[in-house]
Amino acid sequence: MAPANALPTDLDVLVIGTGAGGAPLLARLAQAGLKVAALEAGVRHPPEGIATDEVAQLGLFWTDERLSAGNDPVGFGRNNSGRGVGGSTLHYTAYTPRAQPDDLKLRTEFGQGEDWPLEFSELEPYYDELEYFLGVSGPENYPWGPQRKSSYRHPPLPLNGAARLMQKACAEIGMKTSPAANAALSRPQEQEGYGTRHTCTNRGFCQAGCSIGAKASMDVTFLALAESLGAQIVDGAQVTALTMKDGRVTGAEFMRGQELEHLSAKTVILAAGAVETPRLLLMNGLANSSGQVGRNFMAHVGMQVWGQVDDDLRPYKGIPGGLISEDTHRVPGLIGGYLLQSLGVMPVTYATQYARGTLKWGPELVQHLRGYNHVAGINVLGECLPYEHNYLELSDELDGRGLPKPRIHFSFGENEKKMNAHAEALMRDLWGRIGARDVWALPRAAHTLGTARMGADPETSVVNPFGRTHDIENLWICDNSTFTSSLSVNPALTQMALSLRTADALVEGLKQA
């Protein structure tokens, strides 16, 4: 018998990355009978090993240094970049709204931004499937977007303090709200390949990893399923190069510990995210005949407004994003729109954001932090247009492996600035209505999107509408780098839908070949 850590051979497909891009398709391809494996830079983080402590949980994040440039430099690491078997889904807030049909047609609607090379109707069946499989908890009738075919699988999770305050404030100005859709269980669920996933215990540490498997991260859902079907996951394996022969990709070279190793496969799928995917392509000079690799980097407008109230809110309890409003999906004067969500928060995250956001220090800083139990937050997540001035490039500075660190340029454009101003005014008004004091606003950008966009035209895009690179027939990309526009919703659910769609296209293509 081969040793447990032996590398697989004769692979049909090798997937690089195990997050929301890599995991669903790994399971789908295994289900179709293909011999598949995944390389993951991080290690396994079983739920029972997860501490309720943000500092101890730093290992869930991508902490290799990235250089942030531009007028609005993006913070990486804890803000948006995961590392481990499950990728960024280990720390996502499990917030799973669907994109709306018009999100995919910005250029048609506004003459700016880009249209996606696919229709909402192509995503919809995948949304249905995913919400059921992941076990999304949500309202019986979701009030925005096209009528759903069925309700969410589970009833909504309980609303915490911030959610109830937002509900009250929004009602005062006639703004509609609803319990959000969250991929965390309000009832136990049997998960194929994993076992029983338990009900959420209202421990608001989703962003530091779920310790009970209630949150639908990829490790307890698609990856467990994939492994039960024979897929192999090689963890602790940092890919350093793609190998090529006669214009086709033949596999990937990776570092595991101090060893340089190689895996061969007939097809390779890059699912390493909107920073590592273009970085690897640029280092290897691949798939870039369009010159678009690294271009059109996007990060959602993510303005947060915080305040303190007399009530004891305990913002460490309950799902962090419990209440939503999409009433601002379209706002006159803005291209695209945004959604509003209530915010619970963990103490260290709150404290460091306050320090960076206000630069307060001394007794004033400590006095504010002393009120942590009374903190309520609200934030937006809004459209960010693709721009020429936002891009990723390789710097001259080398990391610990001798590879160039990526430098990411990001500046809000006019539309994002207008959206920030609109959102800040609205949220300050809402928090004024609940009598919040010490109100402060944190302008920020969230998520990593773009850098290897999909499109029908090989001159202006890196991959085709199904994720295959225009340049290399057996190299595909399936992660948030292929997003044509940012969408005005959290990206995870749409990313998983794209992943299943890519898998179906790949299997269909293999059948025809």
Add this chain to the structure above:
Amino acid sequence: MTTKEREAILAMLNSAHVTEPTRRALLERLNARYGHEFFDEVEFGRLRALAVRLVPHDPAEMDLAGTVDHRLIVGIGDGWRYADALPDGEAYRELLAALPEGFETLNGDAQDAAIPAVQSSHPHAFEDLLAELTEAFMAHPVTQYRFGYAGFADAPEWPHVGPNELEPREEAYGPR
């Protein structure tokens, strides 16, 4: 920290309300002392003095400056830095060097008066250091106890999440 504070913290950390990985992390932090390996004696003295002004604390009960030094030795960062800033350790050294001569021996008011100048001459280093010290402060069990923060005691569920719906273990934790 007083004996009473320490006993209350240990009682909670060692209770069934705290999961094993959480307990391990917090007990280790409660007792952590690092000293200096990255910074030299003078630099570290300045860092400690600056840290006390930026995030008021007693270095005898929580070693925030040592936590920064230790992090720089271990070499793990937070995943990014401003592209026009030096690597963290070098940036902090420059910030410390920009403080007036004898900063560590000045009285508190004089130290506070000197801080805005280095904040404006080294804005990124100032922000990063402030955030790093704030993180170490807020993550410390003593701070959490004094602020009545009990979020780590979540081995049982939190059945009630609405305003003022506290569990007995939340109400009991912290100064009365």
